[in-house]
Amino acid sequence: MARSPFFLLLRFSTWPAVLLFSFYLVSDGAPAQIGAGSSISLPTELRLQGADWWPRKAEAPREAYVGTATCAKCHVSKAAAQVTTAMAHASMSAVDSESLRKHPTLTFSLGPYNYELESNASKSTLFVRKEKDVRSHDLLWAFGFSHMGQTYLYEQNGDFYEAHLSFYSALQGLDITPGHERTIPKGFDDALGFRQPDTEIKRCFSCHTTASITKNEFNPAHAFTGVTCEACHGPGSDHVAAVKSGQGTGAIFNPNQLAPVDSVDFCGACHRTWQDVVGSGLTGVGVFNVRFAPYRLENSKCWQKTRSNLLTCVACHNPHQPLVHDSASYDSRCLQCHGAEQGGSKKIAIHQRACPVRTSDCVSCHMPKIEPPNLHSAFTDHWIRIIRLGKPYPN
Numbered sequence: 001m002a003r004s005p006f007f008l009l010l011r012f013s014t015w016p017a018v019l020l021f022s023f024y025l026v027s028d029g030a031p032a033q034i035g036a037g038s039s040i041s042l043p044t045e046l047r048l049q050g051a052d053w054w055p056r057k058a059e060a061p062r063e064a065y066v067g068t069a070t071c072a073k074c075h076v077s078k079a080a081a082q083v084t085t086a087m088a089h090a091s092m093s094a095v096d097s098e099s100l101r102k103h104p105t106l107t108f109s110l111g112p113y114n115y116e117l118e119s120n121a122s123k124s125t126l127f128v129r130k131e132k133d134v135r136s137h138d139l140l141w142a143f144g145f146s147h148m149g150q151t152y153l154y155e156q157n158g159d160f161y162e163a164h165l166s167f168y169s170a171l172q173g174l175d176i177t178p179g180h181e182r183t184i185p186k187g188f189d190d191a192l193g194f195r196q197p198d199t200e201i202k203r204c205f206s207c208h209t210t211a212s213i214t215k216n217e218f219n220p221a222h223a224f225t226g227v228t229c230e231a232c233h234g235p236g237s238d239h240v241a242a243v244k245s246g247q248g249t250g251a252i253f254n255p256n257q258l259a260p261v262d263s264v265d266f267c268g269a270c271h272r273t274w275q276d277v278v279g280s281g282l283t284g285v286g287v288f289n290v291r292f293a294p295y296r297l298e299n300s301k302c303w304q305k306t307r308s309n310l311l312t313c314v315a316c317h318n319p320h321q322p323l324v325h326d327s328a329s330y331d332s333r334c335l336q337c338h339g340a341e342q343g344g345s346k347k348i349a350i351h352q353r354a355c356p357v358r359t360s361d362c363v364s365c366h367m368p369k370i371e372p373p374n375l376h377s378a379f380t381d382h383w384i385r386i387i388r389l390g391k392p393y394p395n
């Protein structure tokens with residue numbers, strides 16, 4: 001099936017190393033370190049070559065991962081909260097999808113093709129009918145907690161296919177999967193799904209599951225579903241053994257030691273770093289790049305003039321807790337720099353000025369929600385700025 005240019009947005013493939021290096025050198029002049037302490041955003045592919053742990057690293061053997069249930073024995077409250085996050089449910093077996101269970105029959109039509117997605121306790125099957133012909137596939141994986149949407153994978157002859165239809169929460173129904181052609185399919189094969197190249201499939205799993213690639217070998221059957229403790233902290237068996245034998249609590253990666261730029265790149269291992277977005281040309285795609293929070297955030301004057309730990313992802317989001325939707329709760333972050341008490345005097349630097357317009361609910365105006373076409377969901381624009389009517393979306 002032919003793919004629209006937006007295919008790139010969701011899964012850009014591995015770029016040649018040469019390209020990576022040139023981007024990384026031009027961005028700031030000074031050669032940066034791959035490990036902790038770099039002053040500019042780096043491509044994730046480069047981070048993965050460093051010696052230290054980094055999310056999506058694939059070298060450790062499967063036995064080195066112990067699973068969240070083991071971490072939960074000691075880190076009780078963190079684990080209890082983390083399992084309720086969207087990240088912990090970033091993937092699941094299709095039979096475990098709540099969205100599908102709540103909707104035992106979903107239908108859709110596209111030209112002469114009529115779809116039915118039938119789910120029961122033991123399986124979910126996508127049927128496509130055209131006149132008297134029927135084709136079907138049992139779905140294997142569901143990707144996405146479906147805060148916004150959920151996409152399905154099935155297997156055929158050892159290859160993974162991405163179903164042509166995804167579930168969208170806003171619709172409580174089906175529509176075409178992001179990145180797929182929106183035209184009438186040319187045949188049954190196109191109507192059912194798209195064969196994802198192996199490299200792409202590995203990338204999906206490396207961001208949406210834990211330990212699907214170990215010793216550099218892809219084995220989704222051995223993965224923990226979702227983004228669990230060890231997706232961020234790295235394999236935990238050494239840590240657990242050390243704690244149990246009284247040898248201290250080290251031997252595990254604690255991201256709180258990271259400098260601000262590294263900390264944002266750390267989340268960017270999956271959310272895409274500023275450099276990942278620039279290096280893959282996604283700066284040209286307009287509102288579709290609103291999904292890439294690190295890229296948007298690092299374009300803000302707030303960030304560029306400070307690179308402060310008051311503005312890293314973890315300054316606003318606790319990765320062990322569900323996303324906070326109360327917009328006013330983010331005010332304290334802004335007010336750490338934009339002192340409210342100073343009354344907006346023009347005599348002081350902008351970053352110390354209070355807002356001339358309002359004293360609360362900062363993000364509702366300065367981090368607006370944007371809905372890219374056909375995605376049926378709104379993303380928060382992390383490019384903090386003054387929004388003026390009629391001004392185009394800054395790319």
Ligand code: HEC
Binds near residue numbers: 068070075239243
């Ligand atoms: C047998 C108990 C035990 C288990 C199991 C355990 N931890 Fe720990 N861990 C501790 C203790 C005790 C500390 C030190 C006190 C604290 O930070 O809570 C610690 C500290 C940590 C730290 C901070 C380390 C540092 O150097 O600052 C991280 C990160 C961590 N644990 C993650 C994990 C993860 C992830 C798992 C599962 C793979 C896990 N732990 C399993 C007991 C345990």
Ligand code: HEC
Binds near residue numbers: 208231266318322
């Ligand atoms: C291993 C990959 C990975 C890493 C590392 C990662 N994320 Fe995520 N994150 C995801 C995926 C995948 C989703 C989408 C989850 C879903 O809705 O299915 C997500 C979703 C989120 C959400 C949205 C939650 C919601 O309720 O919609 C927030 C906020 C978030 N991540 C913050 C962070 C922060 C902060 C960090 C760094 C500390 C981080 N992430 C690191 C993969 C990752």
Ligand code: HEC
Binds near residue numbers: 145148196201208
């Ligand atoms: C580089 C890491 C990465 C790769 C590769 C990746 N994703 Fe994601 N995915 C994320 C992150 C981070 C989010 C949350 C932010 C967003 O929605 O863009 C997400 C969000 C999603 C969502 C929406 C989740 C929700 O709760 O609404 C779906 C569906 C999804 N991804 C499916 C896929 C599929 C299918 C693939 C592979 C064909 C894939 N992703 C590849 C990181 C990745």
Ligand code: HEC
Binds near residue numbers: 078228256
């Ligand atoms: C999305 C990435 C992510 C996931 C998933 C994650 N953590 Fe963390 N964790 C972090 C980051 C970033 C920090 C450092 C910043 C902070 O303290 O919030 C951290 C810090 C910690 C610390 C040290 C706290 C301290 O005070 O120094 C512990 C212990 C910990 N995590 C345990 C866990 C356990 C247990 C799980 C699974 C239940 C887990 N984490 C899942 C990203 C993650």
Ligand code: HEC
Binds near residue numbers: 382
């Ligand atoms: C200044 C505070 C702030 C910082 C810093 C921040 N975020 Fe957010 N983020 C928000 C707010 C506010 C929302 C919207 C919450 C809501 O209303 O649902 C949000 C929402 C999200 C979502 C959910 C999808 C969406 O677009 O609404 C993801 C994913 C996310 N942030 C990831 C990140 C990552 C990764 C970083 C680091 C690059 C980051 N955020 C830094 C404030 C922040």
Ligand code: HEC
Binds near residue numbers: 302310333334366385
């Ligand atoms: C770490 C300190 C820091 C934090 C935290 C911070 N800012 Fe800023 N902000 C700055 C600096 C520095 C500037 C640039 C001032 C200048 O141009 O001289 C700035 C500029 C701005 C501007 C003007 C931008 C423009 O394009 O002209 C707005 C609006 C703004 N910040 C709003 C916010 C909001 C809302 C938050 C919370 C979501 C926030 N800031 C958090 C430091 C910060």
Ligand code: HEC
Binds near residue numbers: 334
């Ligand atoms: C109702 C929408 C709205 C809310 C809510 C809001 N602002 Fe603003 N803010 C604006 C507009 C509009 C401007 C541009 C004013 C002008 O220059 O005419 C602005 C300007 C600013 C500036 C630039 C000031 C300067 O002198 O250049 C900063 C910094 C800022 N806001 C921070 C904040 C912070 C912090 C909060 C929360 C405490 C906040 N804003 C809440 C709409 C809002």
